[in-house]
Structure formats: structure tokens, C-alpha cells
Amino acid sequence: METLLHGFITATARIGLDYRFLLDDYERVPFVQGLGVSIEIIVSTMTASAIAGLVLLLALRGRNRLIAGLARCFIEVTRNTPTLVQLYCAFLVLNMLITQWLHARGIDNPFKPFFWVVLVLSLHKAAFHAEALRAGFDALPSQTLEGAASLGFSRATRFWRIELPLALRAALPALANNMVELVKASAVASAIAVGDVTYQSIMIWTQRDNVLALMLLILAFFGVLTWLVTLAGRWLERRYRIPGYGY
Amino acid sequence: MATDSASTVGKLALNLNRLLPGLYAVLGVLATGAVLWSLAPDTGSRGETLARLVEWAPALAHGFAMNVLISIGAIFIGTLIGLLAGALAMSKSFVGKLARVWIVAFRNAPWLVLIYFTTYVFPFEIHVFGAIVPFPDWLKVMLGLALPASANIAEVFRGAVSSIPSAQWEAAASLAFSRSQILLKIVVPQCIRRMLPPWMNVYAIITMGTALSSLVGIHDLLDTAQIASSTVARSSFTVLTYVATLVIFFAYCYPISWLTRTFEKRLRTV
Numbered sequence: 001m002e003t004l005l006h007g008f009i010t011a012t013a014r015i016g017l018d019y020r021f022l023l024d025d026y027e028r029v030p031f032v033q034g035l036g037v038s039i040e041i042i043v044s045t046m047t048a049s050a051i052a053g054l055v056l057l058l059a060l061r062g063r064n065r066l067i068a069g070l071a072r073c074f075i076e077v078t079r080n081t082p083t084l085v086q087l088y089c090a091f092l093v094l095n096m097l098i099t100q101w102l103h104a105r106g107i108d109n110p111f112k113p114f115f116w117v118v119l120v121l122s123l124h125k126a127a128f129h130a131e132a133l134r135a136g137f138d139a140l141p142s143q144t145l146e147g148a149a150s151l152g153f154s155r156a157t158r159f160w161r162i163e164l165p166l167a168l169r170a171a172l173p174a175l176a177n178n179m180v181e182l183v184k185a186s187a188v189a190s191a192i193a194v195g196d197v198t199y200q201s202i203m204i205w206t207q208r209d210n211v212l213a214l215m216l217l218i219l220a221f222f223g224v225l226t227w228l229v230t231l232a233g234r235w236l237e238r239r240y241r242i243p244g245y246g247y
Numbered sequence: 248m249a250t251d252s253a254s255t256v257g258k259l260a261l262n263l264n265r266l267l268p269g270l271y272a273v274l275g276v277l278a279t280g281a282v283l284w285s286l287a288p289d290t291g292s293r294g295e296t297l298a299r300l301v302e303w304a305p306a307l308a309h310g311f312a313m314n315v316l317i318s319i320g321a322i323f324i325g326t327l328i329g330l331l332a333g334a335l336a337m338s339k340s341f342v343g344k345l346a347r348v349w350i351v352a353f354r355n356a357p358w359l360v361l362i363y364f365t366t367y368v369f370p371f372e373i374h375v376f377g378a379i380v381p382f383p384d385w386l387k388v389m390l391g392l393a394l395p396a397s398a399n400i401a402e403v404f405r406g407a408v409s410s411i412p413s414a415q416w417e418a419a420a421s422l423a424f425s426r427s428q429i430l431l432k433i434v435v436p437q438c439i440r441r442m443l444p445p446w447m448n449v450y451a452i453i454t455m456g457t458a459l460s461s462l463v464g465i466h467d468l469l470d471t472a473q474i475a476s477s478t479v480a481r482s483s484f485t486v487l488t489y490v491a492t493l494v495i496f497f498a499y500c501y502p503i504s505w506l507t508r509t510f511e512k513r514l515r516t517v
Contacts, residue, residue: 069268069271070275072268073268073271073272073275076268076269076272077272077275077276079504080451080455080496080500080501080504081455081493081496081497081500082455082456082457082458082459082469082496083455083458084458084459084461084462085458085469085489085493085496086493088469088472088473088489089489089490089493092473092476092485092489093283093485093486093489094283096482096485097283097286097287097482097486100287100288101288104288180355183357184355184356184357184358185357186357187358187359187360188359188459190359191359191462198357198359198360198363202363205367211363211364211367211368212368215360215363215364215368218357218360219356219360222355222356222357222360223352223355223356226355227355
């Protein structure tokens with residue numbers, strides 16, 4: 001392992017890339033931890049965004065006009081403003097206010113930057129999930145819905161057992177694309193000093209001035225993750241494809 | 248004629264109706280901001296922080312002009328490269344393979360990483376024939392955003408071309424047009440109309456991406472907001488500046504996405 005690492009470093013040094021930080025425990029350990037933190041952010045955001053997206057969809061399709069309108073407004077704001085601005089509004093404004101209020105009462109703020117990143121990214125992607133699912137619902141064949149209604153299924157049963165499974169299948173490509181976007185967007189975590197891979201790399205390259213070497217490493221990391229997510233999406237599409245549709 | 252114009256007016260009113268969620272959304276954001284502004288634990292008077300926001304407004308506007316400048320430059324460069332890459336990616340040659348690698352690579356790379364890449368890897372000045380040309384940071388960010396823009400526009404182009412019936416290619420080929428002639432004289436003119444909505448969508452996304460430039464030290468809107476909030480250092484003022492930032496971006500991007508949807512609908516009905 002050690003000789004392999006040395007071989008890699010001398011080989012890359014020959015083409016002008018400096019990977020010597022891998023030999024230094026003080027830099028390698030945070031970097032590897034950063035990879036882990038990035039994956040943690042991505043996995044928790046994927047889960048939370050799926051749940052929040054479903055909640056938003058329920059709000060959009062519910063019978064309550066006010067809640068549907070609020071959900072619509074939330075989606076419009078989320079889709080038409082930068083993620084970074086949303087993150088700052090949450091972290092620098094809400095988090096600051098919470099800290100100040102709790103501080104006045106002698107309590108420490110329990111919310112960490114990691115929580116805010118996951119919250120903001122989840123809500124952001126939830127808006128896109130809800131839009132994708134809404135398109136899926138719009139694509140449902142009306143005969144199926146009428147058939148289900150005529151068989152006497154209740155509104156809730158129709159939604160959970162017939163409409164949602166079909167709409168999910170129709171929305172799968174768009175949802176998989178949203179997940180790829182999510183993996184890419186997770187890099188903004190570095191903006192509020194969550195120790196993800198981008199943040200740790202910035203720390204290393206300000207010391208060593210080896211931007212290109214680290215950049216290629218990060219791009220490879222995100223490339224592998226997006227590739228895996230794409231593969232998983234394709235597998236789900238094949239696994240859950242509706243017989244008689246598509247190719 | 249009269250019914251025609253009446254229906255146009257009706258259509259416009261219908262479309263304006265679709266603007267309403269955006270208006271309500273802005274009102275909602277402003278109301279939330281106002282509540283937080285009045286509740287913020289702050290000792291000074293609230294009216295004063297509002298006056299400070301008015302004081303800072305020109306600086307914020309200047310910052311947003313930087314965002315707009317970067318977005319326009321990025322979409323311009325991105326469109327040029329993207330159309331080229333999209334056209335090349337259709338060929339089966341080695342160059343076509345390279346173009347496809349370009350598209351996949353820049354579609355899957357995080358934008359923030361690309362911006363860091365162009366900002367820190369490119370030199371800060373270039374020597375051209377002995378003269379030293381400065382290479383400012385905003386230009387680097389523009390290029391950094393042009394890379395993913397080009398990949399997305401190449402995909403938009405590919406989608407538009409594949410929406411043209413392939414029978415047209417065969418018919419044109421039988422009339423002895425060459426492949427590049429068919430593409431440039433027959434297919435592309437039909438594509439432009441179809442490409443407009445997704446192209447505008449890419450532009451809106453690029454504009455939102457320009458907020459990332461504040462992380463590499465460009466004095467854009469978000470950076471100016473940060474400077475303002477740390478200079479004034481009052482929590483109710485911080486609420487105001489960030490809400491203003493959110494509303495400004497929304498006011499710029501929402502009409503674009505509304506127009507995109509309107510054009511899409513018109514394309515579908517034609």
C-alpha cells in the first residue's frame with residue numbers, strides 16, 4: 001500500500017501534479033474525512049429531499065387551496081433563487097437569530113452547519129422532486145384513474161396504491177436527474193465551513209498551492225458519485241418499468 | 248379579426264394569471280423578512296436599519312450588475328462552444344468522441360469546483376506577443392460558468408435536432424445536399440425556435456450560478472450583501488440585506504422562467 005502510494009506520487013510528480021499531501025497525516029486524514037462528510041451530506045440530503053418532496057406533492061395535490069397555494073409559492077421561490085443565497089438566508093440569518101435568541105436565554109445553539117446544509121439542499125431539491133412527480137401525475141392515463149374510481153377505491157387508496165406508484169415510475173428519469181444535480185450541489189457546503197471534501201481541499205491548497213492536483217481528485221470523486229447515481233437510476237427504471245411502455 | 252384579438256387578450260390574461268404565484272411568493276418572502284426584521288434581537292431603532300438599507304442600495308445594485316454581466320458573458324461563450332460541441336458530437340469521428348466526452352464531463356462536474364478551477368488554475372495575466380494582458384477574476388468566473396453552460400446547450404441542441412423527423416435528412420440527402428448542408432440549411436433553422444425555451448432555462452440557471460462567484464472574491468450581489476451586513480453589524484439589517492438579495496435574484500429569474508413556460512406552451516399548441 002505504502003509503496004503503491006509512493007509510486008503514484010512520483011509518477012504524478014513527473015507530469016507536474018503535487019500529491020505529496022497524501023503522505024502527511026495532518027492533511028490526508030482530514031481529506032479522507034472530507035470524502036466521508038460529503039457522502040454523509042449527499043446520502044442524508046437524498047433521503048430528506050425524497051420525504052420533503054413527497055410532502056410538497058401532497059400539499060400541492062391536497063384539497064386545501066391555501067396549503068396548495070403556499071406550496072406553489074415555496075416551489076417558485078426555491079426554483080428561481082440561487083442555492084447559495086438560500087443557504088446564506090438560512091445559515092447567516094435564521095441560524096444567527098436562533099443563536100442570539102437562545103444565547104439571551106443561556107442556551108447553546110444545537111443546530112450545526114451540517115444540519116443547515118442538509119435542510120436547505122433537501123428543501124431545494126424537494127421542490128424539483130415535487131415538480132417532477134407532478135408531471136408524472138399529469139401523465140397518468142385517465143382510463144386507469146376512472147377504472148380505479150369505478151372499482152370503489154377510496155381517494156387515499158387510489159393515491160397510495162395506484163396513482164403514486166405509476167407517477168413515480170413516470171417521474172423516475174427526472175428524479176434520477178435531480179439526484180445527480182443534488183450530488184453536484186453538495187459542494188456548496190464548503191461555503192459555510194462544513195468539513196466536506198471541497199472545504200478540506202481548499203484548506204490543503206492554500207497551504208501547498210497544488211490546486212490542479214486536488215481539483216482533478218475532487219472532479220474524479222464527484223464524477224464517480226454522479227456515475228453511480230446515474231447507474232442506480234437506470235437500474236430502477238429498468239426494474240420498475242411499466243410493461244407496454246417505452247422500449 | 249375581432250375574435251382573434253379578443254382571444255389574444257384572453258391568452259395574455261391567462262398567462263399573466265400564471266405570474267400570480269410569483270407575486271404571492273415575493274409577498275410571502277417580504278412578509279417573512281418583515282417579521283424576522285421586527286423580531287430580531289436588536290437594540291437600535293428599526294427605522295434606522297431600513298435607512299441603512301437604502302444607503303447600501305446603490306452598492307447592491309452595482310453588485311447585481313456584476314452578476315448580470317457574468318451571466319451574459321457566460322451564456323454567450325457557452326452558446327458558441329455549446330453549439331459547436333453539439334454539432335460535433337453528432338459525428339462518429341474522433342473529434343465527435345472528444346465533444347461527447349466534453350459534454351459528459353462538464354455536465355457532471357459541480358459548478359463550484361469548476362469556478363475554483365478556472366479562478367485558481369488560470370494565470371492572473373497573459374503574455375500575448377510581449378504585451379501583458381490582465382486576466383481579471385470576473386472573466387475567469389465567466390469562463391468557469393461557460394463550461395457547464397456549453398455542455399447544457401450542446402444537449403439542448405442535440406435534443407432540438409433529434410426532434411426533427413429523420414425523414415427530412417433522407418429527403419434532403421436524396422436531393423444531393425451534403426450532411427453539413429442539411430444540418431446548417433435545413434435542420435438548424437427549424438431548431439432555433441424549439442431551442443429558445445430550454446436555452447432561456449439554461450440562462451436562468453447560469454444567472455443563479457453567478458452567486459457562487461462571491462466565494463472566489465468577486466464583488467457580486469451576495470458578496471456586497473455580506474460586506475454590508477458585516478459593516479453595519481446589526482442583526483435586523485442582516486435580515487434585510489439577505490431578504491433583499493433573495494428578492495432581487497427572484498425578480499430577475501422568475502420572469503425568465505415565466506416567459507420560458509409561455510413560449511413552451513405556444514410551441515406545443517402550434
